[in-house]
Amino acid sequence: DVKVTQSSRYLVKRTGEKVFLECVQDMDHENMFWYRQDPGLGLRLIYFSYDVKMKEKGDIPEGYSVSREKKERFSLILESASTNQTSMYLCASTPGQPPYEQYFGPGTRLTVT
Amino acid sequence: SQQGEEDPQALSIQEGENATMNCSYKTSINNLQWYRQNSGRGLVHLILIRSNEREKHSGRLRVTLDTSKKSSSLLITASRAADTASYFCATNFGNEKLTFGTGTRLTIIP
Numbered sequence: 001d002v003k004v005t006q007s008s009r010y011l012v013k014r015t016g017e018k019v020f021l022e023c024v025q026d027m028d029h030e031n032m033f034w035y036r037q038d039p040g041l042g043l044r045l046i047y048f049s050y051d052v053k054m055k056e057k058g059d060i061p062e063g064y065s066v067s068r069e070k071k072e073r074f075s076l077i078l079e080s081a082s083t084n085q086t087s088m089y090l091c092a093s094t095p096g097q098p099p100y101e102q103y104f105g106p107g108t109r110l111t112v113t
Numbered sequence: 114s115q116q117g118e119e120d121p122q123a124l125s126i127q128e129g130e131n132a133t134m135n136c137s138y139k140t141s142i143n144n145l146q147w148y149r150q151n152s153g154r155g156l157v158h159l160i161l162i163r164s165n166e167r168e169k170h171s172g173r174l175r176v177t178l179d180t181s182k183k184s185s186s187l188l189i190t191a192s193r194a195a196d197t198a199s200y201f202c203a204t205n206f207g208n209e210k211l212t213f214g215t216g217t218r219l220t221i222i223p
Binding site: 004033035040041043045048050058088090092094096098100101102103104105106107109 | 153157163205211214215
């Protein structure tokens with residue numbers, strides 16, 4: 001079975017801190033994604049990566065950056081956390097070929113105070 | 114903007130009844146997928162239907178797709194308490210990305 005793990009289930013940070021969220025998948029998937037999920041807004045794509053060291057902006061990249069130094073690991077970085085970044089963050093991966101079924105991690109609930 | 118919109122936003126039914134939720138989308142798709150999310154957890158893939166398919170079954174799940182109306186429905190038969198979750202449709206246009214709807218919150222009353 002595909003396994004996608006995220007570094008923390010719950011995280012509390014202060015405004016202005018630099019925050020790292022890490023995601024690891026064990027199925028050699030080419031594509032990896034970071035979403036945030038907020039009530040009433042569904043899942044919104046922040047960034048995705050289709051190969052090592054490659055990244056593309058999603059729908060809401062402002063205030064975030066990403067890093068993919070190894071194929072299995074995709075990190076989301078909040079350069080200076082703000083209260084409006086309090087959210088559930090979900091990582092997903094998918095193989096490089098269609099139909100692109102996504103495999104999700106358990107999520108990280110981030111609270112910025 | 115969101116591609117998929119689920120309807121209803123919330124649904125409560127008695128255990129044993131059937132649950133139907135709908136998804137509408139705006140542009141042509143390659144495939145449509147349904148996912149389940151238990152409270153506070155990640156999403157789990159349930160079923161995928163390609164644009165050239167009209168109906169697909171998986172266990173107690175039945176999915177239909179009407180590309181002329183740009184809509185899909187997910188039917189869960191003989192519901193169980195464990196089916197309580199949020200259900201999301203996601204559309205794929207042939208590249209690596211999916212666009213998710215806002216979800217239907219299903220509650221099964223024992």
